[in-house]
Amino acid sequence: MSNTITIPGPATPADDEVRPARESVLIPSLGRARAFTTRIDQRSHDDPGVRAALRRGVGKDLDAVPFMHRFVASWLTDEQARSRDVQRAFYTVASLIAAQRRDQYAAAKAATSKKGQASKDEPTTPEVTTAEAATDAPSAPADPTAGGTEPATIRRIPPRSLGQAFADGVLKGGQGAGLREISAETRLNLLTRQSVDGLHRHLPGAVRQLRGGDVEIDWAQLLVDLCQWRRRSGAIKRKWLQDYHRALERDGERRAREQDDDRADGDTTAGADEANAGGDDADLES
Numbered sequence: 001m002s003n004t005i006t007i008p009g010p011a012t013p014a015d016d017e018v019r020p021a022r023e024s025v026l027i028p029s030l031g032r033a034r035a036f037t038t039r040i041d042q043r044s045h046d047d048p049g050v051r052a053a054l055r056r057g058v059g060k061d062l063d064a065v066p067f068m069h070r071f072v073a074s075w076l077t078d079e080q081a082r083s084r085d086v087q088r089a090f091y092t093v094a095s096l097i098a099a100q101r102r103d104q105y106a107a108a109k110a111a112t113s114k115k116g117q118a119s120k121d122e123p124t125t126p127e128v129t130t131a132e133a134a135t136d137a138p139s140a141p142a143d144p145t146a147g148g149t150e151p152a153t154i155r156r157i158p159p160r161s162l163g164q165a166f167a168d169g170v171l172k173g174g175q176g177a178g179l180r181e182i183s184a185e186t187r188l189n190l191l192t193r194q195s196v197d198g199l200h201r202h203l204p205g206a207v208r209q210l211r212g213g214d215v216e217i218d219w220a221q222l223l224v225d226l227c228q229w230r231r232r233s234g235a236i237k238r239k240w241l242q243d244y245h246r247a248l249e250r251d252g253e254r255r256a257r258e259q260d261d262d263r264a265d266g267d268t269t270a271g272a273d274e275a276n277a278g279g280d281d282a283d284l285e286s
């Protein structure tokens with residue numbers, strides 16, 4: 001009989017105990033995600049070579065996109081570079097941003113807005129805004145602590161889920177553009193039933209559908225959602241579907257109120273006309 005005594009090692013924390021700390025370093029803050037997507041948008045708009053390299057990655061695996069590393073890899077922290085899900089989210093969103101029409105880039109719209117404003121104002125010495133300085137700073141992508149240092153103009157943008165984007169597309173459809181409700185709901189339901197692999201496989205088609213109707217997508221929020229899909233897909237799916245149906249319901253209620261107001265205005269006008277007509281008849285009789 002052996003007299004060897006086994007001394008137990010230190011207790012290993014349960015998965016649910018270490019998960020919050022692990023996720024806190026893996027999942028980018030919304031501000032950091034917005035800084036990344038803004039930079040990708042700007043570079044895709046300004047440089048045809050960057051745009052071509054990034055859009056070639058649409059629907060491809062991480063190991064099949066060596067031409068994207070130059071523009072995306074420096075945005076990943078050491079912890080994020082060890083997570084395939086997080087890497088995949090960054091590369092997927094970068095490729096989808098680049099795959100838009102050139103006039104759909106946020107940078108293109110900002111340039112058009114600036115030109116319109118400049119034509120109204122007297123020429124002045126151009127000033128570099130905080131946001132512009134941040135997107136041009138060469139050290140910004142490589143700084144893993146930049147989550148809380150993004151420009152205020154970036155942080156103020158309220159997040160919008162993909163479900164809200166599909167609702168926006170349906171609402172635009174009522175104005176002669178956008179998406180049909182049945183088509184949007186079918187596509188959204190399909191996305192919410194997917195695993196990580198399935199979501200990345202179906203996402204390019206969904207994005208083409210939305211951008212084909214000129215529906216804006218919150219790329220930063222999409223990036224954050226993709227990074228945590230494996231562990232939090234239930235909550236994200238619920239958020240997408242709730243945002244979609246709530247937006248359509250609110251629009252329906254708004255239109256109903258407007259119809260009620262129109263009817264009330266019509267009744268008031270009709271009553272005034274009748275009163276005026278009665279007064280005219282009395283004048284004629286007298």
